[in-house]
Amino acid sequence: xxxxxxxxxxxxxxxxxxxxxxxxxxxxxxxxxxxxxxxxxxxxxxxxxxxxxxxxxxxxxxxxxxxxxxxxxxxxxxxxxxxxxxxxxxxxxxxxxxxxxxxxxxxxxxxxxx
Amino acid sequence: xxxxxxxxxxxxxxxxxxxxxxxxxxxxxxxxxxxxxxxxxxxxxxxxxxxxxxxxxxxxxxxxxxxxxxxxxxxxxxxxxxxxxxxxxxxxxxxxxxxxxxxxxxxxxx
Numbered sequence: 001x002x003x004x005x006x007x008x009x010x011x012x013x014x015x016x017x018x019x020x021x022x023x024x025x026x027x028x029x030x031x032x033x034x035x036x037x038x039x040x041x042x043x044x045x046x047x048x049x050x051x052x053x054x055x056x057x058x059x060x061x062x063x064x065x066x067x068x069x070x071x072x073x074x075x076x077x078x079x080x081x082x083x084x085x086x087x088x089x090x091x092x093x094x095x096x097x098x099x100x101x102x103x104x105x106x107x108x109x110x111x112x113x114x
Numbered sequence: 115x116x117x118x119x120x121x122x123x124x125x126x127x128x129x130x131x132x133x134x135x136x137x138x139x140x141x142x143x144x145x146x147x148x149x150x151x152x153x154x155x156x157x158x159x160x161x162x163x164x165x166x167x168x169x170x171x172x173x174x175x176x177x178x179x180x181x182x183x184x185x186x187x188x189x190x191x192x193x194x195x196x197x198x199x200x201x202x203x204x205x206x207x208x209x210x211x212x213x214x215x216x217x218x219x220x221x222x223x224x
Contacts, residue, residue: 004156033212043157043202043214056211090156098210105156 002026004093004106012112018079021109025072025093031055032074033103034066037088046089049074050097078111086113117141118203118215126221127193135188135201135218143205146179146186147212151200193222 005024013019025032033056034046045058049068068074072093078085088110092103121136137146145164149157161170163179163186170177174197176189186203203215 035214042216043204045211045213048211056209058211092156102159102162103212105158107155 004091004104006089006091006106006109008109009107010110010112012114013081014114015081015083017081018077019081019111021076021078021089021091021111023074023076023091023093023106025074025091026104029093029095029104030072031094031097031101032068032072033092033094034074034076035090035092036060037090037108038086043090046076048097055097081113083113086111118205118213120201120203120215120218122218123216124219124221126223129194129222129224130192131222133190133193133220135190135220136185137187137203137215138185139205140184141205141207142183143207143213144183145206146183147204147206148177148186148188149202149204151202152198157200157202190220193220195222195224198222 007022023032031050033048035043037043046060047054047066048056052068063079066076088108090105090108092105094103095101118137118139147162148160150160151157161177166181166183168179174191178187198221201218204212207213
């Protein structure tokens with residue numbers, strides 16, 4: 001069974017630009033969660049989508065948004081990029097919402113903001 | 115805000131040594147998970163503990179959940195180079211969000 005895939009794997013942007021990251025969950029998984037990982041703050045929860053609805057949200061500004069499509073694929077968008085947005089962005093899929101099942105993580109997208 | 119502090123932050127040991135990683139919080143968690151993350155990859159779930167006082171073993175790894183469900187430990191016996199990685203604990207808070215610990219970076223030298 002194919003794992004969670006994330007595209008692109010690496011991305012370089014400049015301040016003020018916007019970016020869209022994509023996540024394809026494991027087949028049959030309807031929950032997709034997004035996390036930001038930085039050396040200083042560690043791994044922090046951004047939001048979770050289940051059946052195209054945002055079910056949970058972390059403490060991030062409104063510049064961070066996401067959506068989920070009917071095939072469970074999810075995208076995350078960051079607008080007006082700041083230097084501090086440089087991070088590894090991970091998505092994780094699971095069969096159930098709210099952490100009710102095992103979360104399987106993708107390899108991440110490394111975003112560098114110059 | 116629920117926080118999970120891990121100690122030590124870094125650990126560098128020789129193959130064959132034993133080690134323990136701690137995960138502490140002032141908050142109670144309904145469950146606690148341990149993950150290992152290797153460079154260029156996402157975290158991989160090792161174990162989930164649910165009951166206070168619970169002990170789970172996974173080959174040379176032993177996981178314990180504190181009686182009050184505020185802390186946990188991971189003990190590795192006879193560490194091997196393949197154990198090298200970033201170890202993360204994570205607790206589910208009362209809104210079902212996963213709160214990750216600060217991480218312990220383990221390096222095992224042959």
